[in-house]
Amino acid sequence: MKKVLITGASSGLGLEIGKLCEKKKFQVINLSRNKSPFQDIIVDLSDNESISKTVEFVKKNHPDFDILILNSGIMPLEKVGQIEFDIDNLFKINIVGTIKLVNELFTLIKKNKTDLVFVGSTASLKGSDKHSTYCASKHAVEGFIRSLQVELKNEPIRVIGFHPGGFNSNLREGIIKEGYMESKDLATLMMDILDLPKTMEVSEIVINRKKT
């Protein structure tokens, strides 16, 4: 049975990925602040102590994970010059916590030949109005992905950059937007990518919204 660790499987895309993994009889372990329908490790990715405790717990109880999906993220929006939200917190959750988790689990990742999936965004690749800090954090995710791909070039470890455009989730306080993609469709795509033979790494995939 495959074991999958997913950050942020308590809602949105992570939740849908977890459901599909369970359908495939994978053991799903969620890492987030709130509980999920799966096995939970409660962690706040903005908190170093919480990350360290999580890493120790994983090393002790789930050292044999096959897939690690780095999906947690937040998206507060303000124009430059008017930003009042906690910028440090945004970077901690969207990139710093992710890097720390991967760094501290790296020995196991190498041992297990773990598939790594990073949920970036189309904001990893372009800028947009009001999204400056979010885009900056997601560009950092892309930088980390590309560098890891270089570092792991000769290892049997796939590093997948998954970059969706807007989809309905709790990211914008649960506001459903017409014409936005659905997280379950994106989750299906991710599972298809993971199902490919280990000899195939989809290094980067960009999924844009399309008007119908």
Ligand SMILES: NC(=O)c1ccc[n+]([C@@H]2O[C@H](COP(=O)([O-])OP(=O)(O)OC[C@H]3O[C@@H](n4cnc5c(N)ncnc54)[C@H](OP(=O)(O)O)[C@@H]3O)[C@@H](O)[C@H]2O)c1
């Ligand atoms: N929705 C979109 O339009 C869109 C587009 C492109 C990319 N994305 C990316 O897709 C990913 C999933 O987001 P989503 O849209 O599915 O939003 P969501 O429904 O809000 O899910 C976000 C997940 O991140 C977790 N999270 C937030 N703060 C955290 C923290 N401090 N520590 C640990 N986990 C934390 C949340 O869990 P807890 O609150 O339980 O901690 C939640 O499970 C994010 O990386 C997002 O940037 C979203």
